[in-house]
Amino acid sequence: MDLADLYRDVIVDHNRNPRNRGRLPQPSHSAEGNNPLCGDQLRVTLEVSDGVLRDIRCEGRGCAISTASASLMSEAVKGHSLAEVAGLFGQVHQMLTSHDAVPGPDLGKLAALSGVREFPARVKCASLCWHTLNAALAGDAAPVSTE
Amino acid sequence: MIALATEVPPGDVERLRAQFPALCRRVNGHLLAYLDNAASAQQPAAVIDAIADYSRNHHSNVHRGVHTLSQEATALYEGARGKVRGFINAASEREIIFVRGTTEAINLVANTLGRTRLQPGDEIVISWLEHHANIVPWQLLCEQTGARLRVVPIDRRGVVDFDAYRALLGPRTKIVSLAHVSNALGTVLPIGEFIAEARDRGIATVVDGAQAVPHQRIDVQALGCDFYAFSGHKMYGPTGIGVLYGREAVLATLPPWQGGGDMILTVSFERTTYNSLPWRFEAGTPNIAGAVGLGAAIDWLAEVGMERIAAHEAELLAYATARLLTIPGLTIIGTAPDKASLVSFTVDGIHPHDLGTVLDAEGVAVRTGHHCAMPVMEFFDLPATARTSFALYNTRAEIEQLHAALTRAIGMLR
Numbered sequence: 224m225d226l227a228d229l230y231r232d233v234i235v236d237h238n239r240n241p242r243n244r245g246r247l248p249q250p251s252h253s254a255e256g257n258n259p260l261c262g263d264q265l266r267v268t269l270e271v272s273d274g275v276l277r278d279i280r281c282e283g284r285g286c287a288i289s290t291a292s293a294s295l296m297s298e299a300v301k302g303h304s305l306a307e308v309a310g311l312f313g314q315v316h317q318m319l320t321s322h323d324a325v326p327g328p329d330l331g332k333l334a335a336l337s338g339v340r341e342f343p344a345r346v347k348c349a350s351l352c353w354h355t356l357n358a359a360l361a362g363d364a365a366p367v368s369t370e
Numbered sequence: 371m372i373a374l375a376t377e378v379p380p381g382d383v384e385r386l387r388a389q390f391p392a393l394c395r396r397v398n399g400h401l402l403a404y405l406d407n408a409a410s411a412q413q414p415a416a417v418i419d420a421i422a423d424y425s426r427n428h429h430s431n432v433h434r435g436v437h438t439l440s441q442e443a444t445a446l447y448e449g450a451r452g453k454v455r456g457f458i459n460a461a462s463e464r465e466i467i468f469v470r471g472t473t474e475a476i477n478l479v480a481n482t483l484g485r486t487r488l489q490p491g492d493e494i495v496i497s498w499l500e501h502h503a504n505i506v507p508w509q510l511l512c513e514q515t516g517a518r519l520r521v522v523p524i525d526r527r528g529v530v531d532f533d534a535y536r537a538l539l540g541p542r543t544k545i546v547s548l549a550h551v552s553n554a555l556g557t558v559l560p561i562g563e564f565i566a567e568a569r570d571r572g573i574a575t576v577v578d579g580a581q582a583v584p585h586q587r588i589d590v591q592a593l594g595c596d597f598y599a600f601s602g603h604k605m606y607g608p609t610g611i612g613v614l615y616g617r618e619a620v621l622a623t624l625p626p627w628q629g630g631g632d633m634i635l636t637v638s639f640e641r642t643t644y645n646s647l648p649w650r651f652e653a654g655t656p657n658i659a660g661a662v663g664l665g666a667a668i669d670w671l672a673e674v675g676m677e678r679i680a681a682h683e684a685e686l687l688a689y690a691t692a693r694l695l696t697i698p699g700l701t702i703i704g705t706a707p708d709k710a711s712l713v714s715f716t717v718d719g720i721h722p723h724d725l726g727t728v729l730d731a732e733g734v735a736v737r738t739g740h741h742c743a744m745p746v747m748e749f750f751d752l753p754a755t756a757r758t759s760f761a762l763y764n765t766r767a768e769i770e771q772l773h774a775a776l777t778r779a780i781g782m783l784r
Contacts, residue, residue: 226731230724230782238783261723262740262753284753286721287783342727 228338229345230287233295238287243297245280255366256283256355258347263289267355276300276308279356286348288339293352295333305360312353319346383682386674387763389414400733403768408553408581408712408759409737410603413667417607420666421659431655433632447658450665451648454613457668458598459589464647465621467614468656472580473503475599475614476547478651479576480507482624483597484545487574490516493542495573497522497530497559498749499552502742504578508547517544524749528555528704536567545574550582554743554757555704556687556712558582565595574620580604584761585683585710587676596620602660606761607667611660614651621647628653679762683711686760690769697776699784703755712759714741717776719784722756728782729756732775734768 247253250268257264263285270278279301281293296315300308310329317324318337326334339349347369358367387393392412395402404412424446430439432447454466469475484494484507494508498521505519512519520543522535530548539546546568550561561582565575576597579588584605590598597620602611616624626633626644631654635643644650671679690713694700699718717725726738737757740747747754758772 226728226782229727235783260739261721262747264753286723288724289721345723345727348723 225338225341229342231335231338233332233335234287234291237291237294241281241290241294243280243294243301244282246282247278247280250280252359252362254355254359254363256351256358256368257366258285258289258351258369260369261286261289261348263348263351265289265293265351265355267293267352267359269356269359271305271360274305276303276305281352285351286345288336288345288348289351292336292349295336296352296356299331299333300356308356308360312357315353316350319349383763383765387765389416390763391415391418393763397733397735398731400771403734403764403771405758405760405764405768405772406735406737407584407761407764408604408710408757410609411584411606411761412763413606413608413663414670416670417663417666421608421663424659424662429659432658433649443658446662446665447656450661450668453665453668457588457671458583458613458615459591460615461591462618465590465615465618467616467621467648467651468661469599469612469614470610470657471601471603471612472501472578472599473507475597475612476504476576476578477507478614478627479547479597479599479616480511481627482651483574483620484508484511484517485515486623486625487544488515488517491542492517492544493520493538493540494518494545494547495520495522495535495538495543495568496547497535497549498524498745499528499530499555499557499559500547500549500743500745501553501578501580502744503580504547504549505745508545518542521745524557524746527706528552528557528746529706530557530559530564532560532563535564539567539571539573543568543571543573545576547576547578549578549580551579551585551710552704552743552746553581553712554741554746554755555706555714556709556759557704557706558708558710560708561595562593565593569594581710584671584679585676586680590615590617602664602667605664605667606670608660608663611657611664613664616651618647621651626650626653630654632656674762682762683760686764686766686769687711687713689766690758690760690772693769693773694776697773697780699780700776703750703752710759711761712757714755714757716752716755717780717784720779722754724783725756725776725779728779729772729775732771732778734772734775736772 247268252269265283428442430443432444575595579600583600598615603609633653703714722738
């Protein structure tokens with residue numbers, strides 16, 4: 224167990240300076256996610272048109288992993304088609320949960336989160352934003368929870 | 371630094387530590403500094419061995435057989451009840467009910483006393499400090515009976531407002547249920563004074579003693595409460611066993627809660643008659659091994675001495691408080707003048723969960739989160755805190771290990 228593998232420079236940077244922070248004034252999609260274990264709360268707002276995720280903002284409070292993951296996700300999905308976003312979700316999920324998975328080239332900076340799987344208690348912190356994004360795209364009214 | 375005359379000499383602590391197998395292990399390459407005792411304390415070999423001896427040599431069902439093992443199991447189980455009686459100075463073993471833990475104890479009271487005594491509009495008083503286990507059973511009861519839950523406020527130190535409490539007690543108040551010691555902040559309530567106010571008004575009193583029992587001598591007769599609940603695993607015993615003390619005069623008026631097994635005298639399809647106290651409230655085969663382990667923990671505590679434990683923990687609290695406050699950006703949450711040996715804190719710019727992970731990598735076990743006391747977190751507008759909580763076996767060296775690990779976390783993450 225190596226902490227440097229969890230708190231990589233990219234993650235520390237995105238925690239200190241989260242990208243796409245805040246809330247879109249008139250989102251087409253929006254959802255709330257909670258991680259009751261840590262008290263993490265996240266609101267994801269999206270602008271989707273013609274099958275493309277054109278803009279995204281994330282707002283909330285959480286640990287470094289959860290904050291950095293949301294920030295990295297926002298960069299990774301912005302401007303991509305919903306099909307590409309779904310593909311990314313699958314790859315991230317695989318990376319966070321399966322022990323032998325080698326992060327694919329599509330993941331880019333998201334690969335920095337691969338160390339999280341060595342810390343089972345923290346996987347939910349990294350996946351909360353993705354589940355919240357999915358809930359927003361699915362139009363779920365109820366907040367998602369990692370529990 | 372407070373220097374107490376009764377302070378346990380370092381060599382003495384080392385001798386006690388050596389009795390705890392778990393404290394000898396390493397975690398992530400470091401000596402374990404176990405500072406999560408408010409969640410569960412470690413078990414001494416005396417407890418582990420007592421449970422193993424029961425399982426190896428005496429395991430059987432209680433109150434049933436005429437055969438030797440059953441009689442031995444019964445003697446061990448009822449012997450443990452006698453130890454609990456002495457430990458909290460209850461008047462009689464009939465007042466000692468074995469349960470799974472504090473949570474089940476409070477649920478038992480809510481489902482017996484609560485359901486028979488409450489009318490719509492009646493009130494139950496708790497404090498803002500309560501663990502969820504002393505909130506939710508009462509909320510469920512309110513839904514069932516139409517009673518109302520009233521909450522005594524706290525101040526910024528985490529002290530329960532006694533005057534507000536007195537003002538809340540009214541003709542509709544039927545039950546007061548309070549934590550003796552706050553698990554999230556460490557606040558110790560002058561519980562005797564709170565109980566006396568309620569008793570004077572004929573209100574039933576319930577005390578959640580889960581965090582108090584491991585740290586100070588409890589005398590339920592001196593306190594004068596109707597119910598006092600606590601858990602084995604916070605007092606160096608196993609999980610899955612706890613105690614509800616109930617004053618006999620009150621217990622005798624209550625209907626059973628769960629049905630089956632030990633709580634019964636005779637059953638026919640027309641009518642069932644119930645067993646006498648305390649077995650009337652112990653349906654089903656009980657956690658015999660757990661009770662044996664709890665009894666061993668009580669023997670062990672008696673040998674060490676509660677006064678000695680309290681003195682050592684007070685010294686650790688003072689030392690930890692002073693050392694933690696040297697860390698830039700660290701804020702202690704819960705600064706009541708009378709505190710149990712735990713420190714809840716936050717560090718600017720670092721989420722408690724990240725602290726917890728870095729500390730674990732350094733072999734330091736603390737609790738991070740809302741501590742099952744979300745209203746307390748809400749009060750301080752925090753999602754979570756980190757909490758270090760001390761036991762008899764903790765040392766200044768472990769507090770230094772915590773300090774160094776926190777310094778590393780800040781270097782990494784801030």
